[in-house]
Amino acid sequence: MRVYDRFSHPKSCDSVATARIFILLELERSTLVEQTFPDPYTYLWAPDAYARDLREPLPGVDPEPKVALGLGAMEFKQPKKMRRELDDEPTRFGASWFGGRPFATGQSWPVGPDGIPLTHIVQVDLGYEAVNVGDHGFEPTGLPPEGIIQLFHDTENMGDPEDVEDLASPPWAVRYFIPASDEIDTFEILDTPAGVRDPIPLIPLDIDGFMTVKDQFSIKFTNERVHDRYSELFELAEFEIYDRLLRFEAPRLEHRPGDPGFHAEERISRMSGWSPGEIREEYEGILPEVLPLADTSDGYVLLFEFNPRTFDTPGWFHEPPLQVWILKSDLDARRFENVRCLIWTDS
Structure with missing residues (x-):
C-alpha cells in the first residue's frame, strides 16, 4: 500500500482533513484486501505466485493472473518535464500522453484507407515506464522494456471485420521506435495535419503496473459461493489500480473513488493483461x-x-472501449504493423 505517495502532492487534496479521510478509506480497503485475498500489488513480479496463493480462498478456480499497465489521466504532470533518477542518470519523464501530437518517428502522419489522416490516440514511453514501474513489475507484462509506442485510429470505424477492406491500409496504425537520446526536449513533435477527425486535446498519463484476472463470466464455477467470492476478487483487482491512479487525478469528479457520483463500473485503460469487459457470445469467434x-x-x-x-473527452470515439490485439509472436518480434483493432460496442 502506498498511501504517502498519493497524498504528498500539493494538488492531491484540498485540506489536511480531506487527506485524513482518504487515508482512512485507503487503510480500510487495504485491510479488506488482506483479510479476504492476497494484496495483488505485492505480486506484480510473480503472477504465478499470486495464482498459487489464491487457491485457498478460491478452491478449484484458476484466475490466470496477468500484469498490466494502468493508464490514467494525470492533471498536474507537464509533458517534456525532465527529472533525474537512477544515480542521477537522465531519464525521460512526461513522454506518455493521450491525444495531442506525437513525437516524430521519421515517418509521415498515417492516413486511413480514405486518405484522411488518422487521429492520434496515445503515445506511451515504454522505456521510461519500465523504469517507473520497475523491472520486476514491468517484465511480466510482456511489453518491450524500451522504445516509444504510438497508436492512431480512424474514429469513425467500428473495427468490424466487414469494415476493414484492405489490411495493407487499415483504419489504424501503430508506430514504434527507439529514440537515440533521453533528452526529450530535443525530440521533434509532429504537427497535426488538416482534416484529422476528432483531434483529442493532450492529456498526460499516469501509469503504473497492476494485477488483472479473468472476469467472472469467463470461468465456470462449481457453486454460487465461489462465484461470489471470485467476483469480489475481480472488483478489488480492478479498483486497486483505479484507486491508485484516479483517486484525485481523474478529470471528471464522478470518476474519482470517494466522490458521491463515482461509477465503479468504469474500467481503467490499460496495456497488456486481461480485459475487464465481458466477452459476449457474438464476439467469441471474431478475434480468431x-x-x-x-x-x-x-x-x-x-x-x-x-x-x-475515463478521460475528459465526452462523446469521443463512440464511448465503448477500443481494443488493440497482437499475436505474442509479433509482439516479441516488434511487428506492430500486424495489430488488429476491435471496439466492443456493448461492453
Missing part, C-alpha cells in the same frame, strides 16, 4: 477470424484497451 493463430504455441496479447469514459 481476424487474427488467426499460426500454431498452438502462439497466443493473443491485449496491446491496448482504452476506455474513453
